[in-house]
Amino acid sequence: MIERKLIDTIKLIPDDRSGDHAQDGFDYQFSTAIYLMLSHLKDKRDFAFMYEKIDDYVFVSDKLNSVDLYQSKSTSRTLTENELIKSDPVKIKKSKNKTKDNTDVAEPKTTGLSILEKIQNNIDTVTTHMGECVVKGHLLWNSDYEFGANLVKDSIITTKSDALVLDDLSIKVKDGLVTKTSKSDFSWENIKVNRLLSKKHHFDLTCKHIEKVIHSLIGENNSYSEAFYNSLFIKIKEIRISKKELTSEFLLHQIKTISSLESKKIEKENYRHLISDDDYRNNLLHIAVNELSSLKSLPEYPKKEAYNLICEYVDINYSIIKYPHKVFDEISALEKYSEICLINSEENIKAMIILAFLEKEV
Structure with missing residues (x-):
């Protein structure tokens, strides 16, 4: 030292x-x-x-x-x-x-x-x-x-x-x-x-x-x-x-x-019901889901604030959300989420939405 x-x-x-x-x-x-x-x-x-x-x-x-x-x-x-x-x-x-x-x-x-x-x-x-x-x-x-x-x-x-x-x-x-x-x-x-x-x-x-x-x-x-x-x-x-x-x-x-984070792969079939056909074919989205799944526990992970905001939205509206794959369009239209949508890619935002739903389904 x-x-x-x-x-x-x-x-x-x-x-x-x-x-x-x-x-x-x-x-x-x-x-x-x-x-x-x-x-x-x-x-x-x-x-x-x-x-x-x-x-x-x-x-x-x-x-x-x-x-x-x-x-x-x-x-x-x-x-x-x-x-x-x-x-x-x-x-x-x-x-x-x-x-x-x-x-x-x-x-x-x-x-x-x-x-x-x-x-x-x-x-x-x-x-x-x-x-x-x-x-x-x-x-x-x-x-x-x-x-x-x-x-x-x-x-x-x-x-x-x-x-x-x-x-x-x-x-x-x-x-x-x-x-x-x-x-x-x-x-x-x-x-x-x-x-x-x-x-x-x-x-x-x-x-x-x-x-x-x-x-x-x-x-x-x-x-x-x-x-x-x-x-x-x-x-x-x-x-x-x-x-x-x-x-x-x-x-x-x-x-x-x-380096010690466990890399447990989430198969896309596990969240097939949450995404559209186009997203199902998007490999970048599946990569984002698995990376975020491993890294979101880090206290200084830069996407953590955005993830917490999305979890809050899903938690509040969970009972009334009929089409999970449309949540991205919904939050993109809200001022509260404009900044996180600006600085994060569409795949990253959708990956956060998927993981938020998977947490609620456990």
Whole structure:
């Protein structure tokens, strides 16, 4: 178990993160976080994970006496020298103060720092607070894009490499990076760039990674990678607000919980009387029924709220429902159920209806 004082030390380090990301980047950010947690777990690392504290992601490991800081960029561009050293757009804060002649009081501009400078600053800050801890900075780049040819020129790295330790760059490139920033030097050996995850396919790739890691840890299992992804997605959203941490111990518990779920197949003949002929021929519906049947007992299963609402509807109207296969059309027309119908597929909603009826028939 991670030593509590290491986590508390990280939390006490001041930072100026606003925690703001464009909404369309949230899913990619969360996928990256989940991917990293599983990777650390696969490496048998005992860790605590924090989201948006100092950097996008922080991993603390007391056994290895290390802190890993990750900055994730979903940028749709090749990673070049310029991308590493260009400053962020300068932000100008509008003043609410007025002079006597009713003109705005000038506010000083904030100086934008480059990605490379931010990574180095964060390494220095954590090193100052953590003492002898090994602190490493990581830049995560959209894997749909390669390393620039000039960046990796005269080095052992190719444009298609998955990872790049800055110490492997040529002396000429290093000197160029230093010259164009405010730093006199960088911790080259402690800064790494990873082309980790494709922005186009981040969900599918992360689910596949989940399956591989769980298989490597506990062997054959009912991993339900999508359900596992969604449960972690919810937890990360929670700690983003609460500023708490997730640990490797918690992650292992989640894996064991999901993997131990019994997979008792419900034959479609068992609910033939509840569905139409078209639904009977819909294989996606039968898959949804069996997955939901296994996963609905999980306290953090994301479809649980929707399922409970549908159970409530079936319970209240059970005695007057003549045609169960028409319940989907009925709830779709009601405002109370508009949100769950919007965010869940038709097959998932119908699977919930089927299971709600089967529970009443027991």
